[in-house]
Amino acid sequence: MSETRRAPSAVQLIDMVFPGDTNHHGTLFGGVALAHMDKVAFLAASRHGRAPFVTASSEKIDFAAPAQEGDMVEVTGRVVRVGTTSLDVEVELVAEAPVSGERRLCTRGRFTLVAKKDGVERLPLPPIVEAVTAQESDALRLAEMVFPGQANHYGTLYGGDALRMMGKAAFIAATRHAREVLVMASSDRIDFVAPIREGDMVELVAEVKMTGRSSVRVAVELWSEELLSGTRTHAATALFTLVAVDEFGASKAIRAPG
Known part of the structure; x- marks a missing residue:
């Protein structure tokens, strides 16, 4: 299923801070943070202008607080100025304890x-x-890029990388919902209905469908988007079940909210 539409300029990426992304202090390398920010700026610019963009410059960037190993980092980019051939994207990076x-x-x-x-x-x-205010769902939306x-x-895109993206989206949505230490328990059958090409933007839409005594069930949709045309194609859908575990595994x- 394909559709062509003008997507909003705001783009959000959420990733985990793994040990390989940290320095000897256990905090996120500044270079990794800047790479996330530049990627989001590129995707936001491409969604707005539907043109092949390159980064020309960035203002001075000060780090006010660290992102710790095990944190989630949420990076959001919005177009704030548009010229004839250039534009500016403001990007925020927020760390979140899962x-x-x-x-x-x-x-x-x-x-x-x-x-x-x-x-x-x-x-x-x-x-x-200016975006028209609309009723938003509780679904989590994440952006990624398909590199060579x-x-x-x-x-x-390799099927394994697609599964990694979908599993990560399910984990983040479930963790934000339950605020527990969660592990993947199972995934239902996953059908890939359309290919995702190199250079496409990938959008993952994850939504919690059910919460049990110790488990959370999350549906994830995978969409590809051609950056120049804006054509979006539904590529895959999957259901994941994650289970809350204690310090012994x-x-x-799952604790009640509040």
Whole structure:
């Protein structure tokens, strides 16, 4: 199923801080944080302008608080200025403790991106249009990008990388819902109905469908989006079950909210 529509300029990426992303203090490397921010700025710019962008510059970026190993980092980018061939994207990086839900603004920065003049761009770039307020669902929406290292010899996303993305989205949605230490217990049958090509943006939509005594069930949709045309294609859907565990790895009851 495909659709063409103008997507909003705001883009959100959420990732986990794993040991390989940290320094000897156990906090996120600044370079990894900047890479996340630049990726989100690129995706936000591409969604707005539907042109091949490159990063031209960024303002001074100060780190106000660290992201610790085991935290989630939420990176959000919004287009805040549009010129004829360039635009600015403001990006925030927030760290979130998975179980407690404590959130810390780590840094904020502004990136300037320029549309390359290669014959496919649409210039001048479209102006910023105020979004119409609409009723939002509780679904979690995450963005990713398909790079060459994630593609097979056909130029499409590896199934394993797609599963990794969907599993991560399910984990984040379930953790935010339950605020417990969760592990993956099972996944239902997953059907890949359309390929995702190198260079596409991937959007994952994760929504909690059921909460049991110790488990959380999450549905995840995987969509691909062509950055220049805006055409979106539903690529896969899956259901994941995650279980709350104690310090010994045994299942435990999920605490009631509050």
